[in-house]
Amino acid sequence: MKRWKYLWRKEFVELRNGLNVSTTGWVDDITADGLTIWIYLSGGMGRVMIHQCDGIDVWRVDSRIRQNRSDPAAEKAHPA
Numbered sequence: 001m002k003r004w005k006y007l008w009r010k011e012f013v014e015l016r017n018g019l020n021v022s023t024t025g026w027v028d029d030i031t032a033d034g035l036t037i038w039i040y041l042s043g044g045m046g047r048v049m050i051h052q053c054d055g056i057d058v059w060r061v062d063s064r065i066r067q068n069r070s071d072p073a074a075e076k077a078h079p080a
Contacts, residue, residue: 004058009027011060012061016058025040027039037050038050
């Protein structure tokens with residue numbers, strides 16, 4: 001998705017390189033121009049900053065699929 005400014009905070013997304021899903025996570029923040037996005041990675045793998053020139057696509061995951069994913073704030077509060 002190249003219109004990152006239309007993603008919402010805490011929205012569950014996939015990070016893709018071409019057709020391959022490299023990882024998943026939750027939107028933390030997006031710049032006003034929509035060119036840079038911060039993602040909390042699934043599984044407690046930290047937070048990353050991605051710029052549209054990095055060649056990574058960010059895809060919204062259907063909320064019906066997301067229902068089995070935990071919230072990143074809950075993962076931080078109760079580490080496994």
